[in-house]
Amino acid sequence: MTDARSLIADLATAIAGGGIEIVDLTNVLSPDFPVIVLPSEFGQCEPFRMETVSRYDGNGPAWYWNNISMNEHTGTHFDAPAHWITGKDVPNGTVDAISPQTFFGPAVVVDISAEAAEDEDFIVTRSFLEAWEKANGPIPPRHWVLLRSDWSKRVGTLSYLNLRDDGAHSPGPDADAMRFLVHERDCVGLGVETVGTDAGQASHFDEPLPAHSILHGNGRFGLQCLTGLDRLPTFGAMIVAMPLKIKGGSGSPLRVTAMVPRA
Amino acid sequence: MTASREKRDPLARKRLRHVPSGLRSRAMHALSSRAAQGHFMLQACAECGTATYPPRDACPLCWGELAWMDQPDGARVLCETTIRVSTDLYFQNHMPWRMGKVQLDAGPVALVHLHGALHSDDRAVVRMMIDRGGNAALFAIPAGETDLMGDPQWREFIVPIQGRIALVSDARSAIGRAVVKELQAQGAELVVAGLPGPMLASDAADAVYALDRIQTIALDVTDATSVSEAASRIGGPLDIVVNTARHVRPGGVSANPGFVEQRRAFEVSAMGLSRLASTFAPMLAGRPNGAFVDILSSAALGGDASQAGFAAAEAARHSLLQSLRHEMRSAGVRVMSVFTGAVDDADHQAVPPPKVAPSRIAASVADALLNGREQTCVGDVAQDAMERWLADPALFAREKNL
Numbered sequence: 001m002t003d004a005r006s007l008i009a010d011l012a013t014a015i016a017g018g019g020i021e022i023v024d025l026t027n028v029l030s031p032d033f034p035v036i037v038l039p040s041e042f043g044q045c046e047p048f049r050m051e052t053v054s055r056y057d058g059n060g061p062a063w064y065w066n067n068i069s070m071n072e073h074t075g076t077h078f079d080a081p082a083h084w085i086t087g088k089d090v091p092n093g094t095v096d097a098i099s100p101q102t103f104f105g106p107a108v109v110v111d112i113s114a115e116a117a118e119d120e121d122f123i124v125t126r127s128f129l130e131a132w133e134k135a136n137g138p139i140p141p142r143h144w145v146l147l148r149s150d151w152s153k154r155v156g157t158l159s160y161l162n163l164r165d166d167g168a169h170s171p172g173p174d175a176d177a178m179r180f181l182v183h184e185r186d187c188v189g190l191g192v193e194t195v196g197t198d199a200g201q202a203s204h205f206d207e208p209l210p211a212h213s214i215l216h217g218n219g220r221f222g223l224q225c226l227t228g229l230d231r232l233p234t235f236g237a238m239i240v241a242m243p244l245k246i247k248g249g250s251g252s253p254l255r256v257t258a259m260v261p262r263a
Numbered sequence: 264m265t266a267s268r269e270k271r272d273p274l275a276r277k278r279l280r281h282v283p284s285g286l287r288s289r290a291m292h293a294l295s296s297r298a299a300q301g302h303f304m305l306q307a308c309a310e311c312g313t314a315t316y317p318p319r320d321a322c323p324l325c326w327g328e329l330a331w332m333d334q335p336d337g338a339r340v341l342c343e344t345t346i347r348v349s350t351d352l353y354f355q356n357h358m359p360w361r362m363g364k365v366q367l368d369a370g371p372v373a374l375v376h377l378h379g380a381l382h383s384d385d386r387a388v389v390r391m392m393i394d395r396g397g398n399a400a401l402f403a404i405p406a407g408e409t410d411l412m413g414d415p416q417w418r419e420f421i422v423p424i425q426g427r428i429a430l431v432s433d434a435r436s437a438i439g440r441a442v443v444k445e446l447q448a449q450g451a452e453l454v455v456a457g458l459p460g461p462m463l464a465s466d467a468a469d470a471v472y473a474l475d476r477i478q479t480i481a482l483d484v485t486d487a488t489s490v491s492e493a494a495s496r497i498g499g500p501l502d503i504v505v506n507t508a509r510h511v512r513p514g515g516v517s518a519n520p521g522f523v524e525q526r527r528a529f530e531v532s533a534m535g536l537s538r539l540a541s542t543f544a545p546m547l548a549g550r551p552n553g554a555f556v557d558i559l560s561s562a563a564l565g566g567d568a569s570q571a572g573f574a575a576a577e578a579a580r581h582s583l584l585q586s587l588r589h590e591m592r593s594a595g596v597r598v599m600s601v602f603t604g605a606v607d608d609a610d611h612q613a614v615p616p617p618k619v620a621p622s623r624i625a626a627s628v629a630d631a632l633l634n635g636r637e638q639t640c641v642g643d644v645a646q647d648a649m650e651r652w653l654a655d656p657a658l659f660a661r662e663k664n665l
Binding site for chain 1 (some may be wrong): 460461462464465466467481483485486487489490523524527537
């Protein structure tokens, strides 16, 4: 106990003193932040909306507050296992039931920014990850795997959702890569800068939407619409990602931060 | 593109917009409600058949019951006069003003506003117009005259498009695109085309938005922030708002209600109208011929079991328009409803013909503006619905939901 107590004290000191930098990985939750667009036969995701109740005016002379509404998967958000049919029977698979312990976890950052810049439909394969491990070292167990695509730099332009006449175009993993990360590397979840953990064209894969299907079917999580992954080290960052405690919720907008040792 | 905006004396005080006096008898309001629909109707006696004007509560000849009847709109000018001085604030700003007496072919002699080219003994056509205070007024124009825009008095009763700046709230839809094209073709100085998200990468290259005198802006009527940001980007004068936003989806009430779509229909049709109106009304109120045109479904009148949520949202929209019309009356801003039945677009693939072409709706928007008509029904379905609703609302609602 004494050790843990001093650990927390040390952590507090490091955060306050600047030895540990807190990097914000969250996009601003605003009405114009794009949400995922599904084929028109399906129900659609509601964007963030904000209506002022009062702003130091007749409706509240001394106070300012807004009513807000959104989908659980709007803005920078967390996907719980229950989000997907494969995860519907995962115990404690909704955001209110997930153990809060899992909201804190180390991260490994896989940089695919060069590949994504070359090919907006870039697919992360198992062989790509194996080659990456050869160059950077193995992906440790119980880590968030964060795909740095630099896609967040497209926020505010049409190329973020990147909708074309033939659908959305953005990078993501294939099924083998997901099985590798989940079963052989025991990842906590997958974090991406794009609007979904799956690639824009992933509904056309032989195994469609593999990130959602495999992550959630195995009780793992997703983080989407992250930003600032370029400020994280490949190894050594600690992710704090706490979804709202929505009763029976499938996910939640949230503030995602990373603790990073200051160089 | 940037249009050459109207140039004004930067130090001049804001020009107050007055409207003609609004006090009228109940019988006169009955005439106004018919004029608002573009009808030329007068009361005629059920006993002796005599047509009467101005509207009364009983036949002035025999005290018989009066009923509203369509009447011939021809007339002969009896005499003319030019008013040069008035204590009325509205007319003071529009002196000199020509008026005359006409012998209506329908029978009565009427005091009318007189087109500049008309003189005593001329044949005239009398239009039943709505003045800027919202009340019916007779306006005599030369028979056969088609180009009326040169007459400054006539322009007071209509909404010119030429040289004006217009906003189309949803320019992505088939209706919206058609309205943008129509206003542009009618010579609007600038058409601001609102584009709700999400957008395709190829939208930037769309031929409609690439036309001359068109400016695209992001605008989503479900988002108050987006509406006010759009207003801030228009900045300059704004004369006309055409609200083309709608969310047509099937769904019932107890059966397959589709709450997400139903709520969205209300967000677009009802709340969207309120957001647009509250943001843009002050801009329209400062203009000499401001107008807010709203395209709504005739399902607003009696409901529609196959698209209950949409119909209910459109009914809410219809109600809000009535209130907006009241609010805008004192500023002289025209609030115009354009009713349509099923449209020949992607929203109505399940509906068999007859359907209304988006271009026809757009032409009706222009026609409503250029004739100052408050209420227009485009196509047979909307016209039939309006007639049946006016004749017997309870029967209409029953028949629509059998």
